[in-house]
Amino acid sequence: MNFEFSEEQDLLREQAQSFLNQHSPLDAVRAVLEGDQAYDAKLYAGMAELGWTATTIPEQYGGIGLGHLELCVIAEELGRSLAPTPFSSCIYLVSEALQLFGSDAQKQRYLPGLASGETIGAFALAEGPQPATAANLTSRVEGDALTGTKVPVADGDCANFAIVLAADADGGSLYLVDLDGPGVQRTTVETLDPTRSHASIEFSAAPAERLGEAGAGWLQTDRIFDRAAVLFAFEQVGGAHAALDMAKEYALGRFAFGRPIASFQAIKHKLADMYIAATLARSNCYYGAWALSTDAAELPVAAATARVSASQAFHECAKENIQTHGGMGFTWEFNCHLYYRRAKLLSVNLGSLPRWKNRLITNIETSNALSA
Amino acid sequence: MDFNDTPAEAEFRAAARTFLEANATLTSGAPQRDETETEQIERAKAWQQLKQDNGWACLNWPTEYGGRGATPIELIIWNQEESRYDVPTGPFAIGLGMCGPTMIAYASEDQKREHLPRMAAGQDIWCQLFSEPAAGSDLAGLRTRAERDGDDWVINGQKIWTSGAQFSDWGILVTRTDPSVAKHKGLTFFFLNMHSPGIEVRPIKQISGGANFNEVYFTDVRIPDTQRLGEVGQGWGVSLTTLMNERLAVGNAGGADFPDLFELASKTDLDGEPAINNAAVREKLADWYCQASGLKFTNYRTISALSRGTTPGPENSITKIVSAVKMQDLGSFGLDLMDMGGILNDATLDPANLIFQQNFMGAPGYRIAGGTDEILRNIIAERVLGMPQDIRVDKNVPFSEVPTGNS
Structure with missing residues (x-):
C-alpha cells in the first residue's frame, strides 16, 4: 500500500511552501482584504511562472500535463497561506470544465491562457441566497444570447470569461461567455471574505457559446x-x-x-x-x-x-x-x-x-x- | 498513490491466506457459538499452538523466542487476513500485545527463552496488573506495596480492571517499593506466577452484563527478586514500555458501524417512509461515514509508512477516541430508529441482532479502557502538538504526603 505523497510531490510541497511564505505572507492577504485590488496580481504571475497554473493542463494546450496529485499538493499550500488569487476559479473549476466538456477549438482558445496565467476564468452558477436549482434558475439563453444575473461569482470582476449555467430550450446547459464583450455588466459585491473577490454579473443578451452537450448542464x-x-x-x-x-x-x-x-x-x-x-x-x-x-x-x-x-x-x-x-x-x-x-x-x-x-x-x- | 501490495507483500499475503484457508472458517460462514469460557480458552489455545507450529504466531518477535522475525507491515498483513476468520484470539491479546514486548525489553535471556516461546504457543496466558481503585488515569499513584524479604519481595494490595486474570498463568505487575520518594520514583516492576499462594481473583460484573475484568487481591504474595524487571525504583520507565504497546494494541473500538446503521435506516420506517429518506437521518449518517472513512484512511497512512520502512506519524493517536465516541452515538441513534422497540434487548425479538444495544452498553467502557477520552486528549496535546504538561501538585512531593480522596 502506498497512501502517501511521493518524494517528488513532497519536494513540490516544500518549494510551494517556501515560495508562498515569501510571496504570500498574511500581510499580502490583508492587503487584498483592505485594498481595492481584486487579487494579488504579482503573486498570481509568480505562481504561473512556477508552472502551477499549467499543472494539469495537457501539453498540447500550453500546460505541463502533470497529474492531479501535484495539484492537490499545491492546493493544500494555497489553503494554508490563504493566497488571494483566482487560482481556484481558473484551475479547479474552469480548466476542469473545459478539459471535461470543451471542443478542441474551445480548449485551444481558453486553456493556453489559463495555463500561462494571462487569462482568468470564472464559474457562474449562484443567483442569490439560495441553492440554484432547475426550478428557480432565471438566467436563460435564447438563441445564442444570455440574459440574467449571477451573484455571487468568485473572481467575476477580474475574469476575462465565464462558464455560466443557464436555462435554455433543452433544460439547462453550460455556456462560455466573454466577460469583456457586449451585454455584460459587472459590479464587485461585498462578501464575508474580501480576500477573494466576488461580483454580481448582469447579462443582457450577451453572446454565449454552449460548452458540451445541450441540456446536460x-x-x-x-x-x-x-x-x-x-x-x-x-x-x-x-x-x-x-x-x-x-x-x-x-x-x-x-x-x-x-x-x-x-x-x-x-x-x-x-x-x-x-x-x-x-x-x-x-x-x-x-x-x-x-x-x-x-x-x-x-x-x-x-x-x-x-x-x-x-x-x-x-x-x-x-x-x-x-x-x-x-x-x-x-x-x-x-x-x-x-x-x-x-x-x-x-x-x-x-x-x-x-x-x-x-x-x-x-x-x-x-x-x-x-x-x- | 495506490492500494496495492508490493510484490513481496503480495507473496506474504498469499502465504497467509493459504494457511488460513486450510485451517479456519471465514467469519461470514461461521456457526453461532454457545460455549463456556473454558471451552473458548481451549479453542483459543489450540489455534495459537497451530499458528506457532506453522510460523504464524507473534510474527514480529525474534525467532528464538517463538516468533517469526517479521516486519511491521507483515504483521499488519497477517492481522488483516486473520481478522476475516472466525478464530479466537482475544485471550492472548494482552499477553502477546503488552506483556511479551515488556519481557523482551527487560527480562533476562534465560527468562525470555523460558517464557516467551510458551506465550507464543498459547501454553501460558498472561495478564497485566496495573490499575488500582485509586490509580486509574493517574497510574503512578498506585499503592500496592512490595517489600524486600531476603531473596523475595512480599506483595500486599489490590489491582483492578485486570482483563483475563481469572484464566491467566502469569502476570506483569507494577508496585510501590518506596513511598518516601515522589510517586514516579518509588515504583518497581515484576512478573509473577498467577497461581502463587495469596492471590485472589474476583470478577467484576459490567453494565453490559459481562465480566471481562477482575479485581485481584494480593496477601503476602512472594515473588523472587530474579523476577524483577528493571532496577528497583525504575518501575515507571518499564510501565511506559508496556503502555506504549497498549496504545498500539488498543485501536478501533469496532461494534456496529456505518454499514449497519445504513442498512437499519433503509428498512426502518419513519413518518411513513424509509428512515433513510429523512434529512436529519441522512445528515447523521453522513457525519459517521466521514468519521469511519477518516479513520480507515488514517490507518492506511500509517500502514503506508510501515510499508515504506519509515516511522508512522502521530495520526493514529486519534483512532480510539474517535471510534469509541462514534460507537456510542451511532449505537444510541440506531436504538432511536427502532423507536419504542429500541428499548428491547431480546435476541428473539430484535431483528438487528442486538448490535446497536451492544454498542450502547459497551461503548462507555471503550471510552475509558486503555486511556480515557480525556487522557487521550492530553496525550495528543502534549505528545503530538507539543503543549506543556499541566502543573502537577504531587510531582515533587513524597508519595506518602500526597493528599488522597475517594477511591
Missing part, C-alpha cells in the same frame, strides 16, 4: 464540482492546519494565572479536538486525491466525504482559533478572522454542508445500487 456541473470538491478540500485542510498552528503558538506564548494557557486542559482538549478534525479531513482528502487522480468510480463518494469533513475541520479550527486568542482574536488587527472568513467561503462555495451531506448519502446509495 446540471449533470456536468455535478461532475465538475466532484473534481473541484477534492481540490478545495485540500485548501480547507491546509487552512485548518494553519489555524491550528496559530492557536498553538498563541497558547504557548500567552500567560494567565502564572503559566502558559497551553498548559490548561481546557485549551489542550480544544486543540486536540482541532487536530482530530483536521486529521480525519486530511485522510479523507487523500482518498479523494486518489479517486481524482485515477478517475475512479468512487470519486463522487470520495469527493463528498473529503468536502464534508474538510468543511467541518476548517470551520472548527478557524472558530476555535479565535476562541483560543480570547479578545485579541476578535480584533481586526489579529489575523484569526482571515481563516474564519475563508473557512465560511470554502464551505458554501460549491454548495452548503447540508447539501453535500445529503449528496454523500445519495452517492453511497447509488454506488451500493450499482455494486449490488
Whole structure:
C-alpha cells in the first residue's frame, strides 16, 4: 500500500511552501482584504511562472500535463497561506470544465491562457441566497444570447470569461461567455471574505457559446464540482492546519494565572479536538486525491466525504482559533478572522454542508445500487 | 498513490491466506457459538499452538523466542487476513500485545527463552496488573506495596480492571517499593506466577452484563527478586514500555458501524417512509461515514509508512477516541430508529441482532479502557502538538504526603 505523497510531490510541497511564505505572507492577504485590488496580481504571475497554473493542463494546450496529485499538493499550500488569487476559479473549476466538456477549438482558445496565467476564468452558477436549482434558475439563453444575473461569482470582476449555467430550450446547459464583450455588466459585491473577490454579473443578451452537450448542464456541473470538491478540500485542510498552528503558538506564548494557557486542559482538549478534525479531513482528502487522480468510480463518494469533513475541520479550527486568542482574536488587527472568513467561503462555495451531506448519502446509495 | 501490495507483500499475503484457508472458517460462514469460557480458552489455545507450529504466531518477535522475525507491515498483513476468520484470539491479546514486548525489553535471556516461546504457543496466558481503585488515569499513584524479604519481595494490595486474570498463568505487575520518594520514583516492576499462594481473583460484573475484568487481591504474595524487571525504583520507565504497546494494541473500538446503521435506516420506517429518506437521518449518517472513512484512511497512512520502512506519524493517536465516541452515538441513534422497540434487548425479538444495544452498553467502557477520552486528549496535546504538561501538585512531593480522596 502506498497512501502517501511521493518524494517528488513532497519536494513540490516544500518549494510551494517556501515560495508562498515569501510571496504570500498574511500581510499580502490583508492587503487584498483592505485594498481595492481584486487579487494579488504579482503573486498570481509568480505562481504561473512556477508552472502551477499549467499543472494539469495537457501539453498540447500550453500546460505541463502533470497529474492531479501535484495539484492537490499545491492546493493544500494555497489553503494554508490563504493566497488571494483566482487560482481556484481558473484551475479547479474552469480548466476542469473545459478539459471535461470543451471542443478542441474551445480548449485551444481558453486553456493556453489559463495555463500561462494571462487569462482568468470564472464559474457562474449562484443567483442569490439560495441553492440554484432547475426550478428557480432565471438566467436563460435564447438563441445564442444570455440574459440574467449571477451573484455571487468568485473572481467575476477580474475574469476575462465565464462558464455560466443557464436555462435554455433543452433544460439547462453550460455556456462560455466573454466577460469583456457586449451585454455584460459587472459590479464587485461585498462578501464575508474580501480576500477573494466576488461580483454580481448582469447579462443582457450577451453572446454565449454552449460548452458540451445541450441540456446536460446540471449533470456536468455535478461532475465538475466532484473534481473541484477534492481540490478545495485540500485548501480547507491546509487552512485548518494553519489555524491550528496559530492557536498553538498563541497558547504557548500567552500567560494567565502564572503559566502558559497551553498548559490548561481546557485549551489542550480544544486543540486536540482541532487536530482530530483536521486529521480525519486530511485522510479523507487523500482518498479523494486518489479517486481524482485515477478517475475512479468512487470519486463522487470520495469527493463528498473529503468536502464534508474538510468543511467541518476548517470551520472548527478557524472558530476555535479565535476562541483560543480570547479578545485579541476578535480584533481586526489579529489575523484569526482571515481563516474564519475563508473557512465560511470554502464551505458554501460549491454548495452548503447540508447539501453535500445529503449528496454523500445519495452517492453511497447509488454506488451500493450499482455494486449490488 | 495506490492500494496495492508490493510484490513481496503480495507473496506474504498469499502465504497467509493459504494457511488460513486450510485451517479456519471465514467469519461470514461461521456457526453461532454457545460455549463456556473454558471451552473458548481451549479453542483459543489450540489455534495459537497451530499458528506457532506453522510460523504464524507473534510474527514480529525474534525467532528464538517463538516468533517469526517479521516486519511491521507483515504483521499488519497477517492481522488483516486473520481478522476475516472466525478464530479466537482475544485471550492472548494482552499477553502477546503488552506483556511479551515488556519481557523482551527487560527480562533476562534465560527468562525470555523460558517464557516467551510458551506465550507464543498459547501454553501460558498472561495478564497485566496495573490499575488500582485509586490509580486509574493517574497510574503512578498506585499503592500496592512490595517489600524486600531476603531473596523475595512480599506483595500486599489490590489491582483492578485486570482483563483475563481469572484464566491467566502469569502476570506483569507494577508496585510501590518506596513511598518516601515522589510517586514516579518509588515504583518497581515484576512478573509473577498467577497461581502463587495469596492471590485472589474476583470478577467484576459490567453494565453490559459481562465480566471481562477482575479485581485481584494480593496477601503476602512472594515473588523472587530474579523476577524483577528493571532496577528497583525504575518501575515507571518499564510501565511506559508496556503502555506504549497498549496504545498500539488498543485501536478501533469496532461494534456496529456505518454499514449497519445504513442498512437499519433503509428498512426502518419513519413518518411513513424509509428512515433513510429523512434529512436529519441522512445528515447523521453522513457525519459517521466521514468519521469511519477518516479513520480507515488514517490507518492506511500509517500502514503506508510501515510499508515504506519509515516511522508512522502521530495520526493514529486519534483512532480510539474517535471510534469509541462514534460507537456510542451511532449505537444510541440506531436504538432511536427502532423507536419504542429500541428499548428491547431480546435476541428473539430484535431483528438487528442486538448490535446497536451492544454498542450502547459497551461503548462507555471503550471510552475509558486503555486511556480515557480525556487522557487521550492530553496525550495528543502534549505528545503530538507539543503543549506543556499541566502543573502537577504531587510531582515533587513524597508519595506518602500526597493528599488522597475517594477511591
